[in-house]
Amino acid sequence: MNNTYSETAPAAGTRKFDVESIRSDFPILARKINGRNLIYLDNAATSQKPRQVIKSLTDYYEQTNANVHRGVHTLSIEATDEYELARSKVANFINAPRPEEVIWTRNTSESLNLVAATWAEQNVGEGDNIVITAMEHHSNIVPWQQLAARKKAELRYLAAGEDGLLDISNLESIVDSRTRLVAMTHMSNVLGTVNPVRELADRAHAVGAVILVDAAQSVPHMPVDVRSLDVDFLCFSAHKMLGPTGIGVLWGRYDLLEEMPPYMFGGDMILEVTYEDANWNKLPYKFEAGTPNIADAIATGAAVDYLNDLGMDNVWLHEQELTVYAMEKFSALNEVKILGPKDPTLRGGVVSFIHETIHPHDLGTALDQQGIAIRTGHHCAMPLIRSFDVVAAARASFYIYNTKSEIDALVNGIRETEGYFSR
Ligand SMILES: Cc1ncc(COP(=O)(O)O)c(C=O)c1O
Structure with missing residues (x-):
């Protein structure tokens, strides 16, 4: 079993991975919170934004703003070009x-x-099954629960083992001939x-099923290549x-997207409309009804540029280094239990933990007092x-601008909170 990202293509990077220089690109990191320098360790929820991304938004609204795919005037043509360029950047980023x-x-x-x-x-x-895992976000549970109920299909789970790894010992019996989707x-x-x-993709395809990957926590942090992962x-x-x-x-295999019906109806997603009927535009527009989120798409292109400059291999290595360091430092905290794999090389930069005596909300509030x-x-x-x-846990999650000294501050902050609560 290969739990590292090495099944994906490496990505170089043209800029030196210098954390201090990276930090200077993020205006919010200069903020004081409760009189202390902000230490932002909630990156799995959302990341901070570099100046380059913020500038892309203001540049768009100050220089380009127009609707896409409709006008013959200069602004509309420029907006369309930038919007479609961002799409191509994203496609290249995941090797689509x-x-x-x-x-x-x-x-x-x-x-x-x-x-x-x-x-x-x-x-x-009816009678088909959908296979998900026991470690999904609600976003990748509830839609399948609802679908299974509607279709009288079965929702099956691959368990998470005690070691925090996915238990695939019974993969062949769980993903079977009635599985339509993993x-x-x-x-x-x-x-x-x-x-x-990749291992699950191979099994899904062997039984004629399709595999969908929730890459919300992987694409930001490691090289992801949809071709070598062989996903749908x-x-x-x-x-x-x-x-x-x-x-x-949403990235999807062209042939699958071609066969799918539209999700929403309206402007841009149609080819021709009569008073009686309508037919659908080509990909990707069939799935993009109405005026799209033009500015944010273009700014996503700027985010991809920023990550490419650093190199996704380097992003991953930096976060691995922080994870190894955090797990080592956390091991000195006797009342803290870390969730997930013990081996830092089998995990990304997300460290969730339970404190034996302090409720996570109390801990979170006390740490906020320290910025x-x-x-x-x-x-x-x-x-x-x-x-x-x-019913709750605490979580520190890292990104490109985090440092070992911030992890030291977190560990000291937990110690300080323990001192306060033991009084
Ligand atoms: C693994 C995973 N899947 C899905 C989501 C949902 O992402 P969003 O809220 O951007 O739709 C998240 C967000 O935290 C996530 O971590």
């Missing part, structure tokens, strides 16, 4: 064979719902586990990878969190 396979959506959740409401609606029937997270937003996507659908959100909120991506932002709660993965006999 064709830019038309990249559909702009609002976020990962909408991408997943789109597949559930179109492909799955047509292809899943929908799995590439990297768990709670455990940090990097899952063996891949979903992610720009806001977790330096881009703006309100825009996400440290972590996430606390169920992390939109209630079934997984409850499997640890708790």
Whole structure:
């Protein structure tokens, strides 16, 4: 089993990976929170944005703003070119064979719902099954629960083992001849586990099923190559990878997208409309009804440029280094239990933990007093969190601008909070 990302293509990078220089690109990192320097460790929820992405938004609204695909005037042509260029950048970023396979959506959740409401609606029937994992975000659970109920299909789970890894010992019996879809997270937003996507893709294809990957936590942090992973659908959100909120991506195999019915109806997605009927535009427009999120798509292109300059291999290496360091430092905290794989090379830069005596919300609030932002709660993965006999956990998650000294501050902050609560 290969749990590292090495099944994907390497990505070089043209800029030196210098964290101090990276940090200077992020205006928000200069903020003081409760009188302390901001230490932002909630990157799995959303990342901060570099000046280059913010500038792309203001440049667009100050210089280019116009509707796309409709005008013959200069601004509309420029807006269309920039919008489509961003699509091509995203396609290259994940090594998609064709830019038309990249559909702009609002976020990962909408991408997943789109597949559930179109492909799955047509292809899943009574007695079929859909296989997901026990470590999914609600966004990759609830659409399939709803679909299974509607279709009288079965929803099956691959378990998460005690070691935090996906248990695929019974893969052949769970993914069987009635499986129509395997929908799995590439990297768990709670455990940090990097899952063996290619192995599951091979099994899904062997039984004639389709595989969809929730890449919300992988595309921002490691090289992801849809061809070497051999997947059929891949979903992610720009806001977790330096881009703006309100825009996400559904990538799908051209032949599958071609066969799928539209998700929404309206302007831009049609080829011809009569008073009686309508037919559909070519890809990708068939799935992009109405005026799209032009500015945010273009800014997503700027985010991709930024990550490409650093090199996704380097992004991953930096986060691995931080994860190894964090796990080592956390091991000195006697009352803290880290969730997920013990081996830092089998996981990404997400460290969720449970404190034996301090509730995560108290811990999160106390750390905020020290300027440290972590996430606390169920992390939109209630079934997984409850499997640890708790209702909430704390989570520190890293990105390109985080440093070892910030992890030291987190560990000291937890110690300080322990001192306060033991008084
Ligand atoms: C693994 C995973 N899937 C899906 C989502 C949902 O992403 P969004 O809220 O951008 O739709 C998240 C967000 O935290 C996530 O971590």
